[in-house]
Amino acid sequence: MTSIWNDNYAAIALHLVIALAAGGIIGLERSYHGRPAGFRTHALVCLSSCMLMVLTVYQDTWFSAYSLETISVDPTRMAQGIMTGIGFLGAGVIMKEGLTIRGLTTAASIWITAAIGIMIGVGFYFPAGISTAMTLIVLSVFRWIERKMPIEFYANLTVAFVRNAALPEADLRSIVERKGFVIANMNYSVAGEGRTFEYQMVIHSPDRDKTRELSEALNALPSVTGFRIAPSGD
Numbered sequence: 001m002t003s004i005w006n007d008n009y010a011a012i013a014l015h016l017v018i019a020l021a022a023g024g025i026i027g028l029e030r031s032y033h034g035r036p037a038g039f040r041t042h043a044l045v046c047l048s049s050c051m052l053m054v055l056t057v058y059q060d061t062w063f064s065a066y067s068l069e070t071i072s073v074d075p076t077r078m079a080q081g082i083m084t085g086i087g088f089l090g091a092g093v094i095m096k097e098g099l100t101i102r103g104l105t106t107a108a109s110i111w112i113t114a115a116i117g118i119m120i121g122v123g124f125y126f127p128a129g130i131s132t133a134m135t136l137i138v139l140s141v142f143r144w145i146e147r148k149m150p151i152e153f154y155a156n157l158t159v160a161f162v163r164n165a166a167l168p169e170a171d172l173r174s175i176v177e178r179k180g181f182v183i184a185n186m187n188y189s190v191a192g193e194g195r196t197f198e199y200q201m202v203i204h205s206p207d208r209d210k211t212r213e214l215s216e217a218l219n220a221l222p223s224v225t226g227f228r229i230a231p232s233g234d
Helices: 002-032 039-057 075-091 104-121 125-148 169-178 210-219
Strands: 095-097 100-102 153-162 182-191 196-205 224-231
Touching: 002 039, 002 104, 002 125, 039 075, 039 104, 075 104, 104 125, 153 210, 169 182, 169 196, 169 210, 210 224
Parallel strands: none
Antiparallel strands: 095 100, 153 196, 153 224, 182 196
8 A cells, every 4th residue: 555655746746846847847938038927926826726736647546535436526627617707807907008909819828838747747748848949939939930920910009199280090090001000990098087099999000110111100199198009919
């Protein structure tokens, strides 16, 4: 009995160490790019997922006081519970900045890290290793491919003027369009306790380098009290 327990404990320790390494590797990529959920978060997510699955896979180690022929724990239910709980953690890294939603890729990386931890917890080392490698490819190599692809560049543009002295909409549209952007929609608002009038719009262009030219043109307008160009991203 002691030998069996020792073997189980060695296998459990191996599961946990591999899970910690896999989660840490994915988290390093997120930390490198300045994401809110990085090295420690991903390492803990993968480790905790593995730990909970080990609890069910090696139930004979801690459930020996009862007859396992009449009582059993379903590992799939534990996996479902883990993935449901991870959804709340992933929602915490999704942030809204103006009209832009950021953090979706980090939330997805947390979710797949939990899945990798589950596979390591049940001893599926090969698919867990392949999944870890593929996750890193998606987060790093695919980022490079995405930047090289001819993808339309989208951004949220906010331009502020002193109220009752705002540039006419037609003139602002002309400036934006001359710099190579297309305006997808236009919103209006009054801010600063009624002292500021703002145009808010979504703009897009096949050339993201046009952003610098647009910012220089807006900065040169004496009537502009402030502007913000916020690229859409993950």
